[in-house]
Amino acid sequence: MAEIIKVENLTKIFNHKTVAVSDVSFEIEKNTIFGLIGPNGSGKTTTQRMLTTILRPTSGIVKYKNHDLENGNINDIRRMIGYVPQGESLYGDLTVNENLDIFSRPFGLSNEKRQKRFDELLDKLKLKDRKNDLVKNLSGGLAKRVSIACSLVHEPEILFFDEITNGLDSSTRLHIWQLLKELKKTSTIIFTTHYLDEAENLCDKIAIMFEGKILELDEPHTIIKKYKSKNLNEVMTQIIAKEQ
Amino acid sequence: MNLLTIAFYELKRILRNHRLILIVLSQPIVISIIVGLIVYHDPQDIKLAVINKHHNEASDKLEEKIKENNKFIVEERDEVEAEEVKNGKIRGFVIIDVADIKPTSGKVEVLNDPAGRHIQYVVTSEISKAVAEISKEIALQNVSKPNIEIASSLIEPVEYSSKELTPFKLQNFDYFASAIMVLLIILVLINLSGISITSERASGTFERLFVTPYSKIDVILGKAISLLAIGIIIALIGTGSLYFIFSISIGNFWLVMLINLLVGATAVTLGLLVSSVTYSVVESAELAMYLFFISVITTGIMSPIETANKYFAYVMKAVPFYYAVDASRRVNMVDAGWSNIAINIYILIGSFIFFLVLSIILLRREAR
Numbered sequence: 001m002a003e004i005i006k007v008e009n010l011t012k013i014f015n016h017k018t019v020a021v022s023d024v025s026f027e028i029e030k031n032t033i034f035g036l037i038g039p040n041g042s043g044k045t046t047t048q049r050m051l052t053t054i055l056r057p058t059s060g061i062v063k064y065k066n067h068d069l070e071n072g073n074i075n076d077i078r079r080m081i082g083y084v085p086q087g088e089s090l091y092g093d094l095t096v097n098e099n100l101d102i103f104s105r106p107f108g109l110s111n112e113k114r115q116k117r118f119d120e121l122l123d124k125l126k127l128k129d130r131k132n133d134l135v136k137n138l139s140g141g142l143a144k145r146v147s148i149a150c151s152l153v154h155e156p157e158i159l160f161f162d163e164i165t166n167g168l169d170s171s172t173r174l175h176i177w178q179l180l181k182e183l184k185k186t187s188t189i190i191f192t193t194h195y196l197d198e199a200e201n202l203c204d205k206i207a208i209m210f211e212g213k214i215l216e217l218d219e220p221h222t223i224i225k226k227y228k229s230k231n232l233n234e235v236m237t238q239i240i241a242k243e244q
Numbered sequence: 245m246n247l248l249t250i251a252f253y254e255l256k257r258i259l260r261n262h263r264l265i266l267i268v269l270s271q272p273i274v275i276s277i278i279v280g281l282i283v284y285h286d287p288q289d290i291k292l293a294v295i296n297k298h299h300n301e302a303s304d305k306l307e308e309k310i311k312e313n314n315k316f317i318v319e320e321r322d323e324v325e326a327e328e329v330k331n332g333k334i335r336g337f338v339i340i341d342v343a344d345i346k347p348t349s350g351k352v353e354v355l356n357d358p359a360g361r362h363i364q365y366v367v368t369s370e371i372s373k374a375v376a377e378i379s380k381e382i383a384l385q386n387v388s389k390p391n392i393e394i395a396s397s398l399i400e401p402v403e404y405s406s407k408e409l410t411p412f413k414l415q416n417f418d419y420f421a422s423a424i425m426v427l428l429i430i431l432v433l434i435n436l437s438g439i440s441i442t443s444e445r446a447s448g449t450f451e452r453l454f455v456t457p458y459s460k461i462d463v464i465l466g467k468a469i470s471l472l473a474i475g476i477i478i479a480l481i482g483t484g485s486l487y488f489i490f491s492i493s494i495g496n497f498w499l500v501m502l503i504n505l506l507v508g509a510t511a512v513t514l515g516l517l518v519s520s521v522t523y524s525v526v527e528s529a530e531l532a533m534y535l536f537f538i539s540v541i542t543t544g545i546m547s548p549i550e551t552a553n554k555y556f557a558y559v560m561k562a563v564p565f566y567y568a569v570d571a572s573r574r575v576n577m578v579d580a581g582w583s584n585i586a587i588n589i590y591i592l593i594g595s596f597i598f599f600l601v602l603s604i605i606l607l608r609r610e611a612r
Contacts, residue, residue, distance in 0.1 A: 052455050075457040083455040089448030093257045105249045106457040150452070160455075 003027045004158060004188045005051065010060035012046050012212075020046040022212040024060070028205070030157075033180060033189045035199040035220075037232070038209035039240065044192045045162060047209070051190065052083045052160050064158065079107060082151035082187075086162040088143040092136030096127055096146050099135055104153035114153065121149040125179075141172035148179065159183060161191035165198060177202060196232035200224075208236070210243050246458050250466025254440070255473060268436070268474065272428045272482030279417075279424050280490040286416045287366045288314065293321040293328065295339045298350075302382050303342040306352065309374040310338060315366060329357045336367050410578050412493040421492040422572040423545040428482040429504055430511045430539055430565060433475045437515025438532030440467050441607070442525050460607045464600065468512045475508030495575035499582060503575065506592035507568045513599035520606040543569040564595035 005028040012021040021043040028034045036044040049055040051062060053074055062069035067077050090099050100118050109117070122128045125145040135143055144164070151159065161180075165173040173195075180189055180202055193199055199206050200220045208216040208223070216223050216239070220232060227235045259265060296307050311318045321337070328334040335357045342350030352375050356364045380399055387395040408414060441463075444450040453463060483500065486492045494500060515532060522528040540546075542563040549557050549566075560566050571588035574580035582589075 054451055054454055078455060078457050081455065083452060085448045085451050087448040089452045091253070091257060091449055092447070093260050094253060098253065098256070102249060102253045103452060103456060106246045106462075108457075 002030050004030045004065055005190070006061075006063040007051070008061040008063075010047065010050060010062060011058050012043075012050060012055065013058045019212050021050070021057075024207075024209075024212075024214050026207055026214065026217055028188060028190060030188050031184055031186075032204040033184055033191070033202050035203035035206040036190065036192045036209060037194070037196065037199050037206055037236075039194075039236075041211075042209040043212040044207075044209045046212075048160055048162060048190065048192055052081060053077055079154065080156055081158045081160060082154070082156035083160045084147050084151045084162065084164055086164075086166060088135070088140075088147055090135045090143060090147055090150065093134060095132050095134055096122070096138075096149075097131045099146060099150055100153055103150040107154035109154060117153050117155070121152055125149050141168055141175075144168060144172070144176070148176075152183075155186075157187055159187045159189045161189065163192055163194065165193065165195060173198075196236060200232045206232075208239060210239060215239055215243075246462040247466040247469065250458065250463055251469035251473075254467050254470035258436070258470065258474060268432055269477070269481060271432055272478050273485045275428055275431075276421075276424060276482055276485040277489060279420060280486065283417045283420045286315070287363050290316050290335050290360075290363055290367060291319070291333065292316045292367065293319050293325075293334050293337045295321050295323060295337060297339065297341045298343055300342065302378065303340045303350075305381070306340055306342070306374060306378045309378055310371065313370055313374065315370055324355060329355075332357075332359070335360050335363050338371055410493075412495075412577065412579065414493055414577060415490075417490055418493045418577055419573070420545065421486045421490065422576045423543060423569045425479070425482055425486060425500070425504065426507050426565065426568045426572050427540055427543070427545065429475055429478055429507045431536055432478050433471055433508055433511040434515040434518070434532045434536050434539075435529065436474065437467065437471050437512045438518040438522075438528045439525050440471070441516060441519035442522055442528040445523070446525060460604055464516055464604050464607065467516060468509070468600070471512045471515075472505070472508050475512065476505065479504035479508065493576050495577075495579045496581065499575050499580075499585070500572065502589065503568055503571050503585075503592070506589065506596060507565065509596040510564050510568075510592055510599065513596055513603060517599050517603040517606065520603045539563060539565045542566055545569065564592055567591045 007027070008025050010021060010024045011019070013019050024043075024047060026034075036047055038044050046055065050057045050069075053069065057069070064072075064077050064080055067073070067080070069077065091102065094102065097118065100121070101114070104114055104117070118131075119128075122131050125148065127142070127145055127149065130138065130142060135146060138146065148164075164180075165176055168176070177198070180191075183189060191202075203220055205218065206216075206220050206223065207214045216226075216235075218226075223235055224231060227238050229235045229238065258268075292310070294307050294310060296303050307318075307320075310316060319334075324337050324339070325334075329336075337355040339353040339355070340350075341353070352371065354367060354371050356367060358364070380396075383399045384392060384395060412418075441450065444453075450463075454460075479501065483494070483504070487494055514535065518531045518535065519528050522531055542560045543565050544560065549560055552560055567588040571580070571585040571592075574585055578584075
């Protein structure tokens, strides 16, 4: 399979002293789900923030198909990606439709095409009846769906999800899992999570990070086998015990 | 076009928050009315105590003259009671010590309440005027009729008069009104813009915006445009309330609006700068208020620049809002035109650009 993201020796140092990510390298293949997992402070969110262009790497190379993060046009890269942050990250005092509008306008889609995409997404995410509701009046699960819709309007090739199921009830989580599996058909998904069952069930490949480094990079079942464990939870327990 | 999208939705969000709009739009009206009523006229009904030591013709005349002055409420006392000043019951004692001998001579001493500085100037000036008038009257009584004209010119060879160099009929409040007009815009806009970026940072929308092709310039300028629109409304309401309720003097209306527009632009970009360098809404609000109070003090609303320490006067002149209040006062009180305040306008434009560029640079640093 063709790789869509190639990361080489990626490093992020804050204030010249705090090493958040150290010399990380990996490749992500097209139409796969890639999971960045690890305990708090392991560097997974910083890695994702660099890949989403929010943070500038201290050193290293990130390539998105033909685009290079360091030398390429950042807007071309941003047109390729969609990002769903951890919180709702929406304007509560705007309606669902207005949130879709503000986050999709800079992608340069025609009004007609944008409206068509809104209708498709509202339908797909079962938000059609709520499109004129203020986001602050929606439940957590509905707001999360709006957040996902906002990242999909411009049909990105790569989707980033940061702790997407955090704080959601089990039925909403299952609904989002279904959605991710469906999105995988058209996009490549990179997500961070601390729910290890989620990573095990959804990811084609995972990177286990600890103190800014990738300790394991493979398919979940291969890593589980390597550690002679039953699941990723046990793997993580072993890794933390060994590293500490 | 991206910045217009940001401006449109920012404005929509502000206008949709009815409580915020009520607070923001009521400020210029309520504050104008409160300040207008506090600084309603020149000091009046100042409580003075007169100690007339000898009660003769001359001293009684002077006491009568002081009592006739409608700025004072006069009570008689036999001696100075410092406690009355400490209690705040009396603003000063006027001691008339004029002996009943010919030719008349003596002295008048005023003991002022130091806590009423503005009142002190009025008391001193009014009492000295009364003393001069009575002195002249008494002196002329001692001169035989044919010589009155010559005596009059000998007693007061140089006549003193003063008046304000303005085509307007000014009231006490006009001095404050021009400053209030400017400060109201700063108060509202520095607070609104001061939290606009930090609140987005807290809600996560900021992070999401910057994973799209919106640039930092789009966001800063978009926010500035929408907040400036609010600023224009505040300026119109503030100026309107001051004009229609208190009939304040207004010079060239378009110049006044230009000054207000530039004050708004500078306050918004200063607020955005505050928002760029702070990381929580509380920090932003505190810093915005901090800068607002520095602006109030350094504009010279409390005391003119002539009273400042000579080195601090340079600091006052480095604060852009000093030039805004100065220009506003000159336009509204002296009928200054464009050429008279052009430098003030250029300084405000320069400050606006400086704060704008600095906020964009500081926001860019976030990605490092």
